[in-house]
Amino acid sequence: MKKGDQKGVFTDKKSAEEFNRLARTVFAPVNAAVARQIVQECGVGSGTAVDIGSGPGHLAIELARITDLTIVSLDISPCVRPVAVENIRAAGLSDRITAVTGDAAQIPLSDASVDLAVSKGSVFFWPEPAAAFREIRRVLRRGGEAWIGGGFGSSAILQGVGEQMDRFDPTWIDGVRERLGDRTAERFREELNDAGIEEYTILHDPWQLWIRFQGGKG
Numbered sequence: 001m002k003k004g005d006q007k008g009v010f011t012d013k014k015s016a017e018e019f020n021r022l023a024r025t026v027f028a029p030v031n032a033a034v035a036r037q038i039v040q041e042c043g044v045g046s047g048t049a050v051d052i053g054s055g056p057g058h059l060a061i062e063l064a065r066i067t068d069l070t071i072v073s074l075d076i077s078p079c080v081r082p083v084a085v086e087n088i089r090a091a092g093l094s095d096r097i098t099a100v101t102g103d104a105a106q107i108p109l110s111d112a113s114v115d116l117a118v119s120k121g122s123v124f125f126w127p128e129p130a131a132a133f134r135e136i137r138r139v140l141r142r143g144g145e146a147w148i149g150g151g152f153g154s155s156a157i158l159q160g161v162g163e164q165m166d167r168f169d170p171t172w173i174d175g176v177r178e179r180l181g182d183r184t185a186e187r188f189r190e191e192l193n194d195a196g197i198e199e200y201t202i203l204h205d206p207w208q209l210w211i212r213f214q215g216g217k218g
Contacts, residue, residue, distance in 0.1 A: 009125070010055070010077035020056040020083050026164045027058070033153025034120055035062035041212075042145040047115030050074055050139065052104050052132070052148075053122020057084035061091045069116065072109065073099045104132035109139045112215065117146045123211075124150060124179045129188070133195035133213075140215025149188075150179060151208025158207040180209045 010016040023031070039045060046068040051060040054073040064071055073084050084099040102108045104119070105128045117136045126132050136146050152158040158176070165172040178184070185204050188211055192200050200213040 010075075010080045013079050013082075016056065016077065016080040016083050019080075020087070022168075023056050023058045024087075026161055029157050030152050030161060031058045031062045031120075033157055034151060035059060035066060037151075037153060038063065038116075038118055038147050039066055042116060042147055044116040044145055045069070048072075048113060049116040049118065050107065050109060050114050052107070052117065052119040052136070053125075054084065054099070055080055055122075057087045057097065057099060059118065059120050060084075060097050061087060061093060063118070064093045064096050065091075069096070071097045073097055074102045074104075074107065075099075075122075076101065076103050105135055107135045107139050111138055112141045112144075114139045114215075115141055115144045117144070117148070119148045121150045123148050123188075124184065129191040130194035133192055133197055133211075137195070137197060137213070137215055142214075142216030144215035146213050146215070147210060148212075149203075149208070149210035151210055153207075155205075155207045177206075180204075180206065185209055 010019065049063065049069045050072040052074050054060050054075050057073040060071045060073040063069060073088070075081065075084065078101050081099050081101050088094055088097045088099060100108060104126050117140055123129060136148065140146060152161060162173045185202055188202065192211065197213050200211060203210040203212065
């Protein structure tokens with residue numbers, strides 16, 4: 001499943017709506033599970049959050065449902081913003097989630113303005129991960145939490161999603177294994193070092209690859 005002609009980017013309304021349909025159905029258990037995992041691990045339940053590479057906004061919506069966070073749903077693709085706005089409206093969360101068009105390497109937020117920065121699935125397609133990591137650290141308040149990467153919540157959820165996705169794209173699971181593999185984890189370590197981020201944690205299992213670091217720290 002591709003987001004568009006350019007990897008990781010929605011290039012037209014049709015690709016955005018197609019991805020949205022899958023996110024609302026096949027991937028629904030993933031977004032809910034990841035939202036719970038983020039809240040449990042990071043312990044941030046209020047304040048301001050940004051979901052980078054938010055696409056149609058489903059992770060932002062799930063986070064808002066289980067916290068008191070005010071959330072910026074940020075995506076580089078202008079064509080996905082109307083889809084996100086409608087999803088947010090339908091969830092009754094327009095007062096707490098704002099869909100914004102913007103780049104991970106140039107986040108349109110003030111310094112030290114965010115308590116939680118999350119991103120699920122888009123980091124693998126960022127052309128300049130180190131620049132994005134620096135930007136995330138810039139917008140985080142001291143002690144604010146970053147949770148960046150990809151994952152499915154559990155091996156059972158990945159298996160279930162994989163069985164459904166096999167009908168749409170038999171090569172999908174191969175892409176997942178590559179993105180969540182050892183080489184990707186090592187590349188992330190190199191990019192974090194290039195970004196000047198020395199204190200970080202990488203959570204790595206066959207069904208997940210997450211980077212964690214805090215604001216106000218090197």
